[in-house]
Amino acid sequence: MSSLLYSLGRWAFRARGIVVGAWILILALIGGGALLFNQGLDNAISIPGTESQAALDSLSTTFPQVSGASAQVIVVAADGDTVTDLESQIEASVDALSDLDQVAGAVSPFDENVSGAVNEDETAGLISIQLDGETADITADTKDALRAEIDDLKEALPDGAVAELGGQLFSNNLPTLSIVELVGVAVALVVLILTFGSFLAAGMPLLTALLGVGISMALIFLATAFSSINSTTPMLALMLGLAVGIDYALFIIARHQEQLRGDMSAEESAARSTATAGSAVIFAGLTVIIALLGLGVAGIPFLTTMGVAAAAGVAVAVLVSITLIPALLGFAGDRLRPKPKKPSRRKRKAHAAAAASAEAPVAAPKAEHRPNRFFTGWVRAVTRFPIVTILAVIAVLGMAALPALGLRLALPDAGGLPADDPARVTYDLVSDNFGEGFNGPLIVTGSIVTSTDPLGLMDDLKNEIEDLDGVVAVPLATPNETADTGIIQVITDGAPDSEETKAVVAEIREMHDYFLEEYDVDLSVTGFTAVGIDVSDKLGNALLPFGLIVVGLSLILLTMVFRSIWVPIKATLGYLLSVAASFGIVALVFEYGWFADALHVSQGPVISFMPIILMGVLFGLAMDYEVFLVARMREDYVHSGKARESVETGFVGSAKVVTAAAVIMFAVFAAFVPEGDVNIKPIALGLAVGVFVDAFIVRMTLVPAVLALLGEKAWWIPRWLDRSLPSFDVEGEGLHREIELREWPTASSTDIVSAEGLFLAGARDPLFAGVDVSLPDGGTLIVSGSREASVTALLLTLSGRMKADDGKLKVAGYVLPVRTASVRARVAFVSLSEALDPVRTVTDALRESPRIITLDGIDTVTDAVTRRNLRDALSDAQSEASANERPLAVVVGTAFPDALAEVVPGAAGAVHVALTFSDLSHEAEVPA
Known part of the structure; x- marks a missing residue:
């Protein structure tokens, strides 16, 4: 790449x-x-496969009046008055609201079919507004008309009375910059x-x-x-x-x-x-x-x-x-191009003194590039006592992560909006005058088509649910117009995002079989609040498999990059520490209220999908910093062989850029916290904290300490694993190799294959060692040897199918193993020992117009006619290739090189590499 x-x-x-x-x-x-x-x-949320979504979909057909978006108006009487004194103004407003476009109906708090819409001391009343369509379908004109009508109601009310518009329709604002x-x-x-x-x-x-x-x-x-x-x-x-x-x-x-x-x-x-x-x-x-x-x-x-x-x-x-x-x-x-830094004052003084005392002119001191003293001091401090550093980092991040145990997740509602937002004002007024549960009623619904007394059945169900712990009111229990579906509106004691409400939902669902057996009704719990609970539960269940995918991916990718066992394990554990600490800080701010006012955020549960998004994004950023820091350390170790010194030099060489990148990331994410979208705030805070922790505490403190402690063991990997994993050349080592061999063997060389000092280790002994090859374009190369595995291994290496452990190799102008794909596209490899029809197999390979054809196992072809046909096919292909000015080279492996004249054209004048194994050397013969 x-x-x-x-x-x-x-x-x-x-x-x-x-x-x-x-x-x-x-x-x-x-x-x-x-x-x-x-x-x-569109802020509509659907979660296929959940009870609340299935029930909601069913209601859209059987009870469309309650399946769409909803809004509510709270009217609070002035001190000393009651809301009943305002009945005429409220009823007039209800009539006007009912006539608006996209409004399916508005219900007065004084409606005889509704209970609980006026609070106990009769100081406040709720107008329920049901809209025709989902939240995304409600136009801006309809919302403006609703606001205008409530403004008219405010003007009609006496001084001191309050009317505010809110509810589900207004619980989320479109984010703005x-x-x-x-x-x-x-x-x-x-x-x-x-x-x-x-x-x-x-x-x-x-x-x-x-x-x-x-x-x-x-x-x-x-x-x-x-x-x-x-x-x-x-x-x-x-x-x-x-x-x-x-x-x-x-x-x-x-x-x-x-x-x-x-x-x-x-x-x-x-x-x-x-x-x-x-x-x-x-x-x-x-x-x-x-x-x-x-x-x-x-x-x-x-x-x-x-x-x-x-x-x-x-x-x-x-x-x-x-x-x-x-x-x-x-x-x-x-x-x-950076300007060179001026020489230090000490060197300038030394130069001036030398010039004053010397007879001959003294050369001016050269500009110097001094390593950053801060980063040098930092890495030496954290690696001086690596075990102490490691334990300190784990202890600090472990303490930061503890508050995450109390992190609550929920879908946002109006309670998370700014305090001066009209929908938030309505939310608070409802909570103060009726209770928090009135801000997010549950809808219990089911088919009642088999009932002979639908009204009596709904009353029975209402009485059952009213007796449940955590339920404060059931203001509505009614069948639809065709008496085949019933709905029950349930008000809980807690807020929509509270554990109390979640417990009520769980209890009603646990009673499903009881209701089915006792009343022959298949009840489901739905509504905006139940949908939010189901989303949170589903996301919570997805965290573990998602985490396993991320951690597994981390281990595989980093093993590919660094060719190490310990580096990926250390990087992954560091990532988990960063994620845990981020969750902990988010919980401190949003759940426990630390610095909530300073950061301009509302205390309460965070958006349900925050953990999974933070884990995903922070994973990529953590691997980013890991690569830029550790890749330089590995590069220095490969060149010097000194593990501990490479940690310091690699750190100093890359820390400045990583620091700048982390500060920028932190600043961008943190800027979205004070005035950002309510859904984005916890994500932005988590990412800002996560970037800071991962870059400065994990990557720039824990990582050097661990690598210094491990020493050379940090870069160990089993040979079998190293060979089986694909290579991901992040630092461009392959490119450096290509540039290094750009003029090798010579700038004017026309060889199709050039090799020098090729070496490949076997299970016990080397398969081949010290192999040199110089094959002209269009020529023939014969590789012979008594050990079949060695001959095959060299043929596979020359054709880009196997990687040598050492040496230089260039095939068709491409350096191996850097440009393996390019070589494979130009070199055909045929195993004649596995071919049912050797001639046809070779002919098929030649149709791809390769620059080189490599034949392994040619000794298994013993039939004279087949051998002669092979020679004719190769000869015809070489003639055609020469006519097209793209010569075809032939590479053959054999144990009997003298017997190749009748099957390989040009065998008599071929380049010959004879593999011998008494001293792990080779003999190369190039005929004059």
């Missing part, structure tokens, strides 16, 4: 005008489509300027991030033409898109600046930065994307849509980073 990104980066640098124009055109096209086809956002969110962007700009020392370099990540966010937002609103999308979705995508967009660009530009400090040209540096840092960006982006797509594990459509939309935003950020950034670097040219 690094080689592909290298080519992409170089092309984008050269074709910078085309790249920039293409992205602007993409933004214009998608943005135009969003403006034309946008259908608006405020100036506070821009604070995060401003902090990011300051950090970028300090990191790069250049306004030009600092502006690039912001520009690309904003472009990526613009495209992802347009995609989301365009997608509303095909699917309903929750209003929280664009805010989540915006928050993530800004954070990762800035950080991904930061990584690439930081690597570019580091390379420009030397003599590397701007074009070469941009290409290499895209290849190396870009590989890490793709890895980090993929982990976030996979984790976000994993939200579908919960089986909740709106959450799956949210995950897909956020994943698309991250994907756009990745694509913008690896294409637009190198293009912008092309426009910047050498202007981003």
Whole structure:
């Protein structure tokens, strides 16, 4: 991948005008489509497979009057008056409300069929409004008409009386952006300027991030033409898109600046930065994307849509980073080349003294690049006593995680809105005058078609439910007009998101069989409150499988990247510590009220999907920091062989960029807490805390301590596992290898196969060692040896099917094992010992027009006619290939090289590699 990104980066640098124009055109096209086809956002929540959703779907057919959205009006009399004194004004308002479009009906608190709509001391009354359609179907005009009618009611009421509009329809506001969110962007700009020392370099990540966010937002609103999308979705995508967009660009530009400090040209540096840092960006982006797509594990459509939309935003950020950034670097040219730091004052004084005392002129002191003393001191401090550091980190994060045991999850309602919001005012007035349960009544429904006395049956059911613990009122129990379905409205003692209400729902559901046996009624509990409870339960049940997927993915991906056992285990345990601490801090703020006023958040349960989203997003970010820190440590260890020293040098070399990235992430997420959407606030706080904890406590404190403690054991992996796992070259080691061998064996070489010192270990003895090959294009190579396994292994290695443990190898101009896929596409491998029809098998392989055909097991072909036909097929293919100016080379393995003349054309003048094993050496013979 690094080689592909290298080519992409170089092309984008050269074709910078085309790249920039293409992205602007993409933004214009998608943005135009969003403006034309946008259908608006939808806060409706459906959870297939749950009791509440099934009952709600049934009510939409049998009892449509109560299946749609609802609202309520509370009227509170002035001090000393009663609400009955206001009956005429309330009844007039009820009549006016009933006549509004999309209003199925409004019920007066004085209606004889309703009980409990006037409180005990008769100081307040509730008007219930049932709308015709789901929340998403109710137009802004209808909402405005409702507000206007309540304003008229307020004017009609005497001084001191209060009327407020709220309820389910108004329990969620569409999220909006405020100036506070821009604070995060401003902090990011300051950090970028300090990191790069250049306004030009600092502006690039912001520009690309904003472009990526613009495209992802347009995609989301365009997608509303095909699917309903929750209003929280664009805010989540915006928050993530800004954070990762800035950080991904930061990584690439930081690597570019580091390379420009030397003599590397701007074009070469941009290409290499895209290849190396870009590989890490793709890895980090993929982990976030996979984790976000994993939200579908919960089986909740709106959450799956949210995950897909956020994943698309991250994907756009990745694509913008690896294409637009190198293009912008092309426009910047050498202007981003850092100026060398001035020599220290001590060196300048020493130079001046030497110049004054010397007769000959003394050269001026050279500018120097000094390592960051802060990060050097930090890593030495945390690795001096690694066990103490590890225990301290675990203890601190363990204490921070303890409050998570009391974290409560629920769907948001009006109780989480700002205190001055009309719907929140209504919520509080209802709680004060009637009780919290009146803000979220339960609906119990079932078929009563077999009943001969539907009214009596509903009264019996009402009496049964009224006697349950936690139920304070049953204001409505009635059949529908056709007397085939009944509904019972249940008011609980607790708030809609309370444990008391959840217990009432559970108790009614536990009595299902009793009601079925006693009254022949199949009752279900539904309504907005029950739906919220079911969503929370379903998400809670999904946390464990989702966590196992994330942890398992973490172990596999990091093992692929670092070729180690302990590094992935340590990284995964660190991630779990970060997640637990994040949950704990969120619980402290939202559940226990710590700093709630300072952060401008409401105390209470957090949005149900916060844990699963936080786990998914933080997983990708944690792996991001892990890769950028530990990859540099591993690189230094590979070059030096000194495990403990590599921890320090790798940390110092990468800590500055990781610190800048984490500060930017923290600032962007934290900016969405004070004035953000009520659904986003706990997610934003959890991500801000999680990024801080993971970057500065886990990755930059715990990780160096663990690696210092493990020493060389940190990089151990069983050989069988190393060979079986695919390689993910994050740091671009393959690219460095390609660049190193660019002119090898010689710049003018036309060899189709070049090998030097190839070595491959076997189970006990090496399969081959010290193999050198120089095969001209269109030539023939014979590999012989008495050990069949060794011959086959060398043929597989030369054809890109097996990886050598050491040595240099280039096939068809591609370096192996870096460009394995390219080599396999150009080299055909045929195992004649497994072929039922050897001639046909070879002919089929030749139809693909390979540059090289490799024949293994040719000694198993003993029939003279078959051998002659094989020779004719190879000869014809070589003649055709030469005519097309694409010569065909032949590589053959055998134990009897002298017998190949009758089956392999050109065998007499072939390059011959004879594998011998008495001294693990080889003999190479190239005829004159």
